[in-house]
Amino acid sequence: MRKIVWLLVIALFVLHQDFWFWDNRTLVFGFLPIGLFYHAMFSFAAAGVWLLAVKFAWPDEIEQWADQTDAEDHA
Amino acid sequence: MIAITLAEASMLPLYIIIGYLALLIGLGLVSSAFFRGTAADYFVVSRSVGSFLLLMSVFGTTMTGFALVGSTGKAFTSGIGVYGLMASWSGLIHSTCFFLVGIKLWAVGKRYGYVTQCQYFRERFDSPALGYMLFPVLVLLVIPYLLVGVIAAGKFLQASTAGMFLEAFPLPNLPNGKPNPMSGGLPPWFGAGIICLVVLSYVFFGGLRGAVWANTFQTLVFMITGVIAFTMISQKLGGLAAASEKLLASNHAERAARTGQIGYAQFFSYCFIPLSVGMFPHLFQHWLTAKSAKTFRLTVVAHPIFIAIVWVPCILIGIWAAGMLPPTVNPNAVLGIMISKLVESPLLSGLVGAGVLAAIMSSLDSQFMCIGTMFTNDIVVRLVGHDRYSDHQKIWISRGFVLGVVAVTYAIAVMLMVQGDTHVFDLGVWCFSGFAALFPLVFAAVYWKHTTKLGAIACLLTTAIVWFVFFYRDIFMAKPEGAEGEALVMGMMPVTFIFAASAAALVIVSLITPRLPDRIVNKFFAPALHNA
Numbered sequence: 128m129r130k131i132v133w134l135l136v137i138a139l140f141v142l143h144q145d146f147w148f149w150d151n152r153t154l155v156f157g158f159l160p161i162g163l164f165y166h167a168m169f170s171f172a173a174a175g176v177w178l179l180a181v182k183f184a185w186p187d188e189i190e191q192w193a194d195q196t197d198a199e200d201h202a
Numbered sequence: 203m204i205a206i207t208l209a210e211a212s213m214l215p216l217y218i219i220i221g222y223l224a225l226l227i228g229l230g231l232v233s234s235a236f237f238r239g240t241a242a243d244y245f246v247v248s249r250s251v252g253s254f255l256l257l258m259s260v261f262g263t264t265m266t267g268f269a270l271v272g273s274t275g276k277a278f279t280s281g282i283g284v285y286g287l288m289a290s291w292s293g294l295i296h297s298t299c300f301f302l303v304g305i306k307l308w309a310v311g312k313r314y315g316y317v318t319q320c321q322y323f324r325e326r327f328d329s330p331a332l333g334y335m336l337f338p339v340l341v342l343l344v345i346p347y348l349l350v351g352v353i354a355a356g357k358f359l360q361a362s363t364a365g366m367f368l369e370a371f372p373l374p375n376l377p378n379g380k381p382n383p384m385s386g387g388l389p390p391w392f393g394a395g396i397i398c399l400v401v402l403s404y405v406f407f408g409g410l411r412g413a414v415w416a417n418t419f420q421t422l423v424f425m426i427t428g429v430i431a432f433t434m435i436s437q438k439l440g441g442l443a444a445a446s447e448k449l450l451a452s453n454h455a456e457r458a459a460r461t462g463q464i465g466y467a468q469f470f471s472y473c474f475i476p477l478s479v480g481m482f483p484h485l486f487q488h489w490l491t492a493k494s495a496k497t498f499r500l501t502v503v504a505h506p507i508f509i510a511i512v513w514v515p516c517i518l519i520g521i522w523a524a525g526m527l528p529p530t531v532n533p534n535a536v537l538g539i540m541i542s543k544l545v546e547s548p549l550l551s552g553l554v555g556a557g558v559l560a561a562i563m564s565s566l567d568s569q570f571m572c573i574g575t576m577f578t579n580d581i582v583v584r585l586v587g588h589d590r591y592s593d594h595q596k597i598w599i600s601r602g603f604v605l606g607v608v609a610v611t612y613a614i615a616v617m618l619m620v621q622g623d624t625h626v627f628d629l630g631v632w633c634f635s636g637f638a639a640l641f642p643l644v645f646a647a648v649y650w651k652h653t654t655k656l657g658a659i660a661c662l663l664t665t666a667i668v669w670f671v672f673f674y675r676d677i678f679m680a681k682p683e684g685a686e687g688e689a690l691v692m693g694m695m696p697v698t699f700i701f702a703a704s705a706a707a708l709v710i711v712s713l714i715t716p717r718l719p720d721r722i723v724n725k726f727f728a729p730a731l732h733n734a
Contacts, residue, residue, distance in 0.1 A: 139294055143286065144470055150461040152450060158442035160458040163282040163517060166290040170510040173294045174503050180301060181499045190495045193309035 128183040135176045143169065211365030211386065218552025219362065219559065222423070223400050226416055226563070230404020233415040237408060241593040244409035244600060245317040245575050251491040253500040255418055260488050260501050261508050262417035262424075262564030264296060264479060267354050268630075269512050270428055270558050274540075275533030277520025281457035283464035284520070287472045289513040293506030295476035299641075300502050303480045304489045306648045308498070310726060311490040318572075319486050319644075320580040326647050327655045328722045335662055337580050340483050343636045344569055345611065346629035351566045352394045352615040355559060359393030360384055361538060362555040391616045397559065398612045401567045405574075406601055410491060413567040420560035425512055427557030431541055431550060432515030435522070438544040445522045452525030467693035474697040478637035480644050484568035487575060570611075574604035631688075632673050635697040639665045642705040646712070651723050657712030664707035665700060672696040 148162045155164040242248050251259070266272075276284045307322065316322045319340065324333030361384060368386035376382055404412035439445035449458060456462060460469070479485050492498060516537070523536045531539065537558075541551055578600040583591060591599065643661045646653040676689040676696070689696060717723075 136298065140473075143290065143294065143473070144466070145286070146466060148459075149466075150459050152455060152458040154443070154446050154450070154458075156442075158446040159518075160282050160446070160521070162459060163285055163514065166282075166286040167510050167514050169286075169290045170293040170506040173290070173297065173506040177297050177301065177503045177506070181502055185499075186305065186495070189305060189309045193312040193495065195313065 212548035214548035215552035258418035262421035283460035356390030356394030360387035471694035660711035661708035
């Protein structure tokens, strides 16, 4: 699952370059230019992918490491 | 088309702004009551900040006045592509930096008690020289950013109060004989001074806790006022659909798309700019305030949504304005004009005024605080000795530096305002470019064990040199006619090339110079960190 999450993050980087809507002036819901709608949805998709990241790719061990000292590590 | 005339001003917006500033001072006083009297509390809130406060303070710190005023103005001139250029890239890349870099630096900072970036880099690369070289670079990159905030606040207060004090602060007519629209407004030096004093009051006494509390309040204010302004403007235009249809029927329908306004390469290369958050010293300090690694979760997920909430309404107001206002209007005045001419509500003008100041001050406070922290810990304590001063003395040294930094920044800002020098606003994007180009340094420090001391120094020096070459070319050299817009190189932002040079220097020099001893590197690459 961790790999899928990182693939999704990479996919977002690629999907940001939406050349297919570059000259499209269609209004979504009657008011939102489609290029703006796409990127607003992109922001929500980014939030969704980061939600998956914190759920499936979270560095759980880091908390414990941060609380330790070097002396505890070597013990 | 809306005609722009000078109207008699109501005092209500000023009263609302004064009330808002008084609330901020009160909040600062309350937060200082929670101060525990330790240096750790003053610099990093005893590493006790929870999820909600971290989200709001980090978001408030990364969003400047540009988020409300600049985004509307930029959409007015360049259309909807501005959202993809700045907002959706930032939503994705800021969260990436928080997740990949912020959490790890928080862990290292907590484990070894760091409060500044120089402390971390000096020990990570076992190089006091790197610490001393990094310090001036970071300070020099933050100061113009501070100046932009202070000058913007002064000018914004003048515009917000124009017409209120015609006898006290009259301005001569414009060269074309028309009355100066800023006449009767509070002079920028006065407004900037008030804003500096308010920010100083809560940072001086409350330290970073004061900034965190104030940022949370300010973030709520500028988010809510933005949405209220959007709702009222769209109602006055006959609803959302009617407003957008008017744009499509106007001579500026191209603002609803990107062709002819933003190029493919420019659009892509903007992705490098938000990487600056990985090296902002003020953001580094905010990361260290987190109570635990889990505290970052809400920030990582909600940050892109918060950006959409603030930016989408502003972009829509900007493109609607393109269909209604003359193209000669100053882009930074577009939001104010849309509110004053369409809604005609002094109440809303006052609320939005407070919102814009909130966005400006929520960045200023953290920057003042971080410079005071850096001078105290990276210079004074470093040179004199860590155990020489008590916590109480360190806090007062830091307060002295914060006071000094505010005074120096204010003095330079007033000097630039008196000279009418506008170059300082051009410096904003260069500050971001400089921090972004240093991103390879922090990323390699966190992820690449083979990064060497000389590799890190080469990265820093290369960034400084290449940055200066592009900066000089843009700011000091005469531009060809018709090239007044954004400085692009082969259609891309200059940061692309500075970043590439910085990364290449780091990798190449690290590969050919001696590695650091394992006992030093492993301190920062414990198995838990490395595998995370």
